[in-house]
Amino acid sequence: MTLVSLISGYGYPVIISDRAVSTPGQLQKVVLPTTNRETLTETPVSEFNVKSLIVQDILSVSFVGNFTILEQGHSEILDFFMHRSVTIANLTELLDTHEFVKSKDCAWLFVLGGPEFSNNQTQVIRIGNWIHYDERHNLDVHSAGSGAREWTEHLIENITKIEETHPSVTLCKQRALLICMSFIARERANTNQLMDGWGGGFDVIYYEGGRFHRIDPVAYIFWVVNIKTIDKFTVVALIDNSYVNQNVIVRNLTIGEFKIHYIRQLNDRSINPENFPFCASRDAISCIHLIDDDGVIDDVVILYRNPDDTSPALYFTTFKDGKFGIQFDELYIKALKASIKSYTQ
Numbered sequence: 001m002t003l004v005s006l007i008s009g010y011g012y013p014v015i016i017s018d019r020a021v022s023t024p025g026q027l028q029k030v031v032l033p034t035t036n037r038e039t040l041t042e043t044p045v046s047e048f049n050v051k052s053l054i055v056q057d058i059l060s061v062s063f064v065g066n067f068t069i070l071e072q073g074h075s076e077i078l079d080f081f082m083h084r085s086v087t088i089a090n091l092t093e094l095l096d097t098h099e100f101v102k103s104k105d106c107a108w109l110f111v112l113g114g115p116e117f118s119n120n121q122t123q124v125i126r127i128g129n130w131i132h133y134d135e136r137h138n139l140d141v142h143s144a145g146s147g148a149r150e151w152t153e154h155l156i157e158n159i160t161k162i163e164e165t166h167p168s169v170t171l172c173k174q175r176a177l178l179i180c181m182s183f184i185a186r187e188r189a190n191t192n193q194l195m196d197g198w199g200g201g202f203d204v205i206y207y208e209g210g211r212f213h214r215i216d217p218v219a220y221i222f223w224v225v226n227i228k229t230i231d232k233f234t235v236v237a238l239i240d241n242s243y244v245n246q247n248v249i250v251r252n253l254t255i256g257e258f259k260i261h262y263i264r265q266l267n268d269r270s271i272n273p274e275n276f277p278f279c280a281s282r283d284a285i286s287c288i289h290l291i292d293d294d295g296v297i298d299d300v301v302i303l304y305r306n307p308d309d310t311s312p313a314l315y316f317t318t319f320k321d322g323k324f325g326i327q328f329d330e331l332y333i334k335a336l337k338a339s340i341k342s343y344t345q
Contacts, residue, residue: 002198003147004062009138011120012172015205017051017062022197033201033250033261034184044197048263052203056086057211058114064145065106073100074266101127107144147198169208174303181285217242217281223288230340240279251279280316282306302339
């Protein structure tokens, strides 16, 4: 299993994990949740899982490594805290008395928050092999897994700098989502997807108000705009991510096809929910492919959200006269057009 990254800075930690699960010594083609299509070549990836867990709202656990050991550890963590509160003392007891954390074939990340800490502080425990980067002010990154080095290098090169006078959890979430979008966009365009055994989408956890939260729901939306007619937008894919009992439902609406990908937590044996295609969100990251007659000339990434829960959704799916479609909020489209006009001037 393949990537976990803790991004710290400005007092708001964000934890990102990919969803690919690789099987050593095996190669196969798999259907990518980010494209709805089978990989063009055989890859080490055999399936997709959620590699993060939130326990009692105040403990975040993420993991990479040997799948069998991770399943065992995941189960033991849930069993241990079934009738115990999450505290510093109880977490210490778990780590001191359970064998799964001693395996050299896994890396674990425990981030503890809650009432034992103040001012949005947390306790971080890393077990296993981690890559560490802290050479930039207010950017501290720990990553583990087969994708750790490539992820860290790309993150350092592309992460958005936050104005120090206005740091907030929202801005820290946004810069994490922008990095996720850049990898998803590259995965969709690449003919050698998952060859390093990682990718397939991302789960993002952040800490605010003494609790851990998943960014839920969130959508990655891809558009095409011809540089000669920048007022005409064509949507090519909408990838909606939402959670049910910490399992993720990916609704991928790509031109000409619609698929639901149900990605489970480890040890989850529940039956897939019905294929319910309807979805909506106030959060979206948009990647606009600017093209001319010769093809793509640039990608513009825009993060936009409606400001509060009373605002309309940026998009919602529709079903009329036997046809499935997507309706976009007018203010969202206006914001995209304004951004492209500003970018091309």
